[in-house]
Amino acid sequence: MQYGFLHDDLDANGDGNIYAIIADDVSKKYRIPKEKKITVYENLMALVRGGAYAYEEFLALNRVSFSVKHGETFGIIGPNGCGKSTLLKLLAGVLYPDGGRVNINGRIAPFLELGVGFQPELTAKDNVYLYGAIMGLTRRNVDQRYDEIMDFSELKRFENVKLRSFSSGMYVRLAFATAIQTNPDIMLVDEVLSVGDESFQMKCGQKIDEIRKAGKTILLVSHALDTVQSLCSRCMLMDKGKMVVVGKTEDVLTEYARARQKSK
Amino acid sequence: MWVIEYRELIRILTISDLKVKYQSSVLGFAWSLLNPLLMMLVLYVVFSNVFKASQDHFALYLLIGIVSWRFMSNGTTSAMTVIVGKSSLVTKIFIPRQVLVLSSVLSSFISSVLEFLVLIPFLLILGAGLSPYVLFFLPIHAIFFLIVYGVSLILAALYVYYRDLNQIWDVLIQIGFFLSPIVYPLTTVPQEYMNYYMLNPVTIIIQMHRDVLLYHMLPSLSDIAISVFAGLAIIFLGSAVFRRFERRFAEEL
Numbered sequence: 001m002q003y004g005f006l007h008d009d010l011d012a013n014g015d016g017n018i019y020a021i022i023a024d025d026v027s028k029k030y031r032i033p034k035e036k037k038i039t040v041y042e043n044l045m046a047l048v049r050g051g052a053y054a055y056e057e058f059l060a061l062n063r064v065s066f067s068v069k070h071g072e073t074f075g076i077i078g079p080n081g082c083g084k085s086t087l088l089k090l091l092a093g094v095l096y097p098d099g100g101r102v103n104i105n106g107r108i109a110p111f112l113e114l115g116v117g118f119q120p121e122l123t124a125k126d127n128v129y130l131y132g133a134i135m136g137l138t139r140r141n142v143d144q145r146y147d148e149i150m151d152f153s154e155l156k157r158f159e160n161v162k163l164r165s166f167s168s169g170m171y172v173r174l175a176f177a178t179a180i181q182t183n184p185d186i187m188l189v190d191e192v193l194s195v196g197d198e199s200f201q202m203k204c205g206q207k208i209d210e211i212r213k214a215g216k217t218i219l220l221v222s223h224a225l226d227t228v229q230s231l232c233s234r235c236m237l238m239d240k241g242k243m244v245v246v247g248k249t250e251d252v253l254t255e256y257a258r259a260r261q262k263s264k
Numbered sequence: 265m266w267v268i269e270y271r272e273l274i275r276i277l278t279i280s281d282l283k284v285k286y287q288s289s290v291l292g293f294a295w296s297l298l299n300p301l302l303m304m305l306v307l308y309v310v311f312s313n314v315f316k317a318s319q320d321h322f323a324l325y326l327l328i329g330i331v332s333w334r335f336m337s338n339g340t341t342s343a344m345t346v347i348v349g350k351s352s353l354v355t356k357i358f359i360p361r362q363v364l365v366l367s368s369v370l371s372s373f374i375s376s377v378l379e380f381l382v383l384i385p386f387l388l389i390l391g392a393g394l395s396p397y398v399l400f401f402l403p404i405h406a407i408f409f410l411i412v413y414g415v416s417l418i419l420a421a422l423y424v425y426y427r428d429l430n431q432i433w434d435v436l437i438q439i440g441f442f443l444s445p446i447v448y449p450l451t452t453v454p455q456e457y458m459n460y461y462m463l464n465p466v467t468i469i470i471q472m473h474r475d476v477l478l479y480h481m482l483p484s485l486s487d488i489a490i491s492v493f494a495g496l497a498i499i500f501l502g503s504a505v506f507r508r509f510e511r512r513f514a515e516e517l
Contacts, residue, residue: 093358
């Protein structure tokens, strides 16, 4: 896997476009052990008995290839268990591919779950700095954006309150505001847009739209087909770890509807 | 290089680790000093008759050895569980996972330096005095840091897969305590075992600490060279093991 800052020369497909994400023939196998062994003792006993390395393999991703152009909003759809989340985790660098290559060109912000790394014992302010650091920002970078984060989350009054006294709505608002302010080149979004109350949701939607128009790359994984339709220019349909079709959103959605009709 | 890119995260994690360590008990820092002092007293009472004749300032001799060893034992045991303990930073977002191990060992390093600072008044009270060579303490401790960090990388990676490793390591640390020259002088080790005995790199570190703090002399150049080499070798091995095992961390957690 390769990570890099935004180079203008990632033109691996040779067609003159600048790509933000290129997944080339990516496969991921999960190992499902016949018997879960998590201690030295259990592993030693299994060695004595034989069959120490017995596990089944589950192919979560089967040779998936696609590329996302810089500035594009790309959707991934498919039924539960089709490998969407695995793919997202691979792109985020959390999982390693067993085959193929993932190239990411730019700073990536995975919105797999909001508020990762937040510590309830720290104040809201400290958590903002902590999250910024997790995203690889320097202290000065966070300083510059701090006021904007507090304005957006509407939590300025509570900046010195420990996070454990926050309501879940406040928590999510702070998390979203911080994450969005890290100024990523590429955003991976896994259905986290349904946060907070209605007015805050609207604000988030607007913000995402703003980011999209500012020419950032967004990769959206969602079951909400109307969201995909309204945001994404292209998307990919997956099923059972395989790529079924990639193309214009309308075409892919039609294909998806037809496939679902058939399976009924 | 990830150390530079994520320096802010390393700083924050190290400080919050120290805060948790010292805020969780009422006496905080005092507890972490009481432990080695009590241990020194017990060992002094038990062993003073055996080794006192051959060793000047036996109490300080013990104390330096104990405080040194505490960095090895505390540093590795707390760093071992850090990947499992902070699993959301491994499974939900990408950061270089070495950051977690490094900041845990850094926090133990700072604690250890503080413990040594408190030791300095004891050097004066118990009549050993101070010399300018004290300034070499920090470089020597930095070499020690290389060793502890390297070992911690291996342990933290393996602990993800083998969750009873902490119990096994507790026993090994106990054995290591008595296989290092902490309670007895190096001269009591039989000559024929000396070559094997010196394979433990912590031995050299403890001896060098005593050189600069207790004996008012410079450590020998060969001791410095050997320990630096051992430190770098362990870090190299540790990083290789860590990278190898890191690939499936997110699946195992």
